[in-house]
Amino acid sequence: MEALLYNLTYGFSVALTLENIFYCFSGVFLGTLIGVLPGVGSLATVAMLLPLTFALPPVSAIIMLAGIYYGSEYGGSTTSILVNLPGEGSSVVTCIEGHPMARQGRAGHALAIAAIGSFFAGCVCTLVVAIFGPLLASVALQFGAPEYFSLMVMALTCASVVGGGSVLKSLAMVTLGLLVGIVGTDVNSGIWRFAFDLWTLADGISVAVVAMGVFGLTEIIKNLGDDEIPPTLLQKKITGLMPRWKDLKQAFAPILRGTAIGACFGPLPGLGGTASSFASYMVEKKVAKDPSRFGNGAIEGVAGPESANNACSQTTFIPMLTLGIPNSGTMALMLSALTIHGIAPGPQVMTSHPDLFWGLIASMWIGNAMLLILNLPLVGVWVRLLKVPYRLLFPVIITMMGIGIYSLNSDPADVFLMAFFGFTGYVVVKCRCSLPPMILGLVLGPLMEENLRRALLISRGDPTVFFTRPISLGFMIATAVLLLMFLAPVYRRARKVAPAEEEG
Amino acid sequence: MRLKIKSTEDFWAGLIFFGIGLYAIYLAWDYPMGSALRMGPGYFPTSLGAILSAFGLAIIALSFRLELENPAHVPWAFRPWLVLCGTLVVYGLMMRFELGFVPSLMTLIIGCSLAHRDVHLLETALLSVFLTAACVGVFIYGLGLPFRLFWWSY
Structure with missing residues (x-):
C-alpha cells in the first residue's frame, strides 16, 4: 500500500511537469478532435496521429498517445449522441439510448452523464492498473521463452476467436500479419527476408506505415464508398450540461456496474470496448425495473456502456505494459511506439523505466480530468466541427497523413508503402476480413520467432517443451479450449448475435 | 446437386490467403531452414506460409458449402x-x-x-x-x- 502510494506520487511528479501536461493535453485535444469526426474510430485516430509523437521523448510520447486514444474514444461518443453516426463498435451502443435522448432535447443530459461516467470509470481503473500491473509483471518476470511463445499463441487465437467476424479468416489475417512482420533483415543470420532487394524493406516495415495505410486510408476509401448521410443536428443549442440530481441518482448504479464490467473485459485479448459496452447495456436492460424504457432514451443505457467503454480503455493497457503483449490493434500501435523509442517491451519495463509506467498511469487520471473539462464546456466547438462536410474534411486528413508519413524518415518509399497497404487493405475489407488481427500479428511476428527459437534451443529442439512446462501448458490448454468453443455449435450461434468488433 | 459458391467473398479471401502462403514458401525457399534446435532464417517463414495456405484452403472449402447470412451488398468503391x-x-x-x-x-x-x-x-x-x-x-x-x-x- 505504501509502495503504491509512493509510486503514484512518483508518477504524478513525472506527469505533472509542464511539458508532460502539455503533451497530455494535446493528445486528449487532438484525439477528441479527430475522434469526433463521423466514421473515424479510435484505432484510425491513433494510427493517423502516431507520427506526431515520434519526435518526443519516450515518456511524453506514450502519454500523448494514450491521451489521443481515450480522447478519441470520448469524441466518438459525442458524435453518437448528437448525430447518431457511430465511429466504431463501442459507440453503437451509445447511439441506442443517447440519440433518442438528443431527439427529446436532452442531449446535454446524455453528454453530461457520459462524461461523468467515463471520468469515474477512468479514475477507478487507473487505480486498477496501478494495483494489478505490478502483480502481473512480477508473475511475468518468471516466464521463459516457452511461456512467452504459448502466451502469444493464446493471445492471437483469443483475439481471432472472440473478435467477431469469421474466425478462420481472422486466424489467416493473424498469420498474414506475422509474415509481414518477418520482412526485413534477420537478426541472427543477416539475411534479407521478403525484402525483394529493396533497401527500404531491409529495415522491416514500420507498423506506423501499415497502420496508416490499412486503418487511415482504407477507412477513408470505405467512407467515400458508402452513401453519405448528412449529419442532422437536432439541437442548435445544447443545454442541460449541468447534470441534474435525479439523473445522477439514476445513473449511479449503472456507472458502478459498467466500470466493473469494463475493468474485467479490458485486459482480455479481442474483447475491446465493443464487447464491454454491449455487455453493460444487456446487464442494465436486465436489471431495469421497467425495461420498456430502453430504446427510447434511458439514461442508464448511456451511463453503463460509456463507463464500461472507458474503464476498458484504461485496463486494456495492462497486458501491453506488463507483459509486452498487446491485446488490441490500438495497443499494438502503442507497443510499436515504445519500440521506436528503443524501449524493449516486457515485464522489466516497470523496473527499468518506472517513469514511463507510473507517469503514464498518473497521466491517465490527469487526461480523464482534462476530458471532463474539455468536453462539457467545449461541446459547442465539436458540434460546429460536425457541420463541416466530409468532402472538405477527408483531404485535410489525407494531407496530415501525407506529411506525417513523409516526416518519419524523409523517405518517399514510406508514402508508396502506405498507398500500397491502403490499396490492398480495401481489397481485404471487401473480402470481409478484419484488419486489427493483422496488426497484432505484425507487431508480435518478430517476438514470436525469437521466443520460438529460444524455446527450441533450451529444449534441444524438442517441441514438446510447450506442453511440459506447467504455465506454458496452461496457455496451450486455454488456446485449445478457445478453438473448441469456436467449433461448438451453441457458442457459434451466440456469436452471430454479437456484433463484429471493428475497433480491434 | 451441384456445389455452389455460397460466399464469393470467402472464396476470394481463401484464394488470396492460399496464394500469399504459397508465395511466402516460394520466397523462403532460398533461406536456410536449419533444424528445430537451431532455427535458420527460413524456418519460421516457411511454417507460416504453410499455415496460411492451409487456412486459405479451409476457407475456400467452406465457402462452397457454408451458407452465410448475406448482408446487404455494398458496391466496390x-x-x-x-x-x-x-x-x-x-x-x-x-x-x-x-x-x-x-x-x-x-x-x-x-x-x-x-x-x-x-x-x-x-x-x-x-x-x-x-x-x-x-x-x-x-x-x-x-x-x-x-x-x-x-x-x-x-
Missing part, C-alpha cells in the same frame, strides 16, 4: 480506391524528385478531393490554397521540417 492510392503515389514521386513542398501538397489535396463523388472546383481550389499555406506555416516555419518549398528554392 472503385473511384476513391484508385484515385486516393494513385494520388498518394504521385505525391510520393513529387517528394522523391524534390519538386517542393507547396506543389506536392497542392497536388495531393486537389488529387484526393477528386475521389469524392461531387467535386466543387472552386471550393477545392480554395481548400488547397489555404490548407497548403497553413501546413507551410505549421510544418516548415513552426516545426522546421527541412523540405524545400518549390523546385527552385535553395
